[in-house]
Amino acid sequence: GQNIDQPTEMTATEGAIVQINCTYQTSGFNGLFWYQQHAGEAPTFLSYNVLDGLEEKGRFSSFLSRSKGYSYLLLKELQMKDSASYLCATLDSNYQLIWGAGTKLIIKP
Amino acid sequence: GAVVSQHPSRVICKSGTSVKIECRSLDFQATTMFWYRQFPKQSLMLMATSNEGSKATYEQGVEKDKFLINHASLTLSTLTVTSAHPEDSSFYICSARVREHEQYFGPGTRLTVT
Numbered sequence: 220g221q222n223i224d225q226p227t228e229m230t231a232t233e234g235a236i237v238q239i240n241c242t243y244q245t246s247g248f249n250g251l252f253w254y255q256q257h258a259g260e261a262p263t264f265l266s267y268n269v270l271d272g273l274e275e276k277g278r279f280s281s282f283l284s285r286s287k288g289y290s291y292l293l294l295k296e297l298q299m300k301d302s303a304s305y306l307c308a309t310l311d312s313n314y315q316l317i318w319g320a321g322t323k324l325i326i327k328p
Numbered sequence: 329g330a331v332v333s334q335h336p337s338r339v340i341c342k343s344g345t346s347v348k349i350e351c352r353s354l355d356f357q358a359t360t361m362f363w364y365r366q367f368p369k370q371s372l373m374l375m376a377t378s379n380e381g382s383k384a385t386y387e388q389g390v391e392k393d394k395f396l397i398n399h400a401s402l403t404l405s406t407l408t409v410t411s412a413h414p415e416d417s418s419f420y421i422c423s424a425r426v427r428e429h430e431q432y433f434g435p436g437t438r439l440t441v442t
């Protein structure tokens with residue numbers, strides 16, 4: 220079967236660092252995505268990893284370990300506008316996105 | 329980046345009526361578009377895959393006669409919710425695939441059926 224697990228909710232403080240984990244089991248693997256979704260809006264693309272390792276893009280970094288079926292999204296220097304849901308999704312053997320339930324990130328001042 | 333539009337952004341309709349939602353790729357051609365539905369506090373659920381010039385592929389549990397999909401051109405796919413009921417109220421999102429690992433999402437359509 221196909222399964223993607225990520226925490227339901229996390230809380231962090233403005234200016235701090237937070238790591239959102241994602242574990243997956245999918246039929247075939249053609250990469251892993253992280254999307255940000257604010258309430259009432261469509262998801263926006265953050266990152267795509269298909270090889271093992273860390274991809275850094277400004278305040279956001281994404282890590283992938285294919286052997287462990289594991290990824291994380293690292294957000295640095297948190298800002299209030301980072302309060303959103305963060306969706307982990309994998310691309311299966313048919314190049315279809317398989318979505319996690321999302322992690323709601325709450326930033327406190 | 330590529331832009332995908334959806335129209336309307338919000339629609340309220342009466343139970344039993346039909347509603348059409350348009351999804352357009354504005355600056356690129358997309359042979360494949362996807363339609364998702366998202367209920368409050370839940371993740372996106374793929375409803376169907378729309379391929380230009382052919383019939384859509386529906387996910388298990390999605391009624392193809394209720395959710396009509398037409399992908400008549402490389403830049404337009406439409407989703408028609410027929411005989412809408414309150415339980416169809418949801419956030420409908422389309423995406424267009426540029427390359428195998430590259431999709432762009434529309435802004436979504438909030439459907440409320442009264």
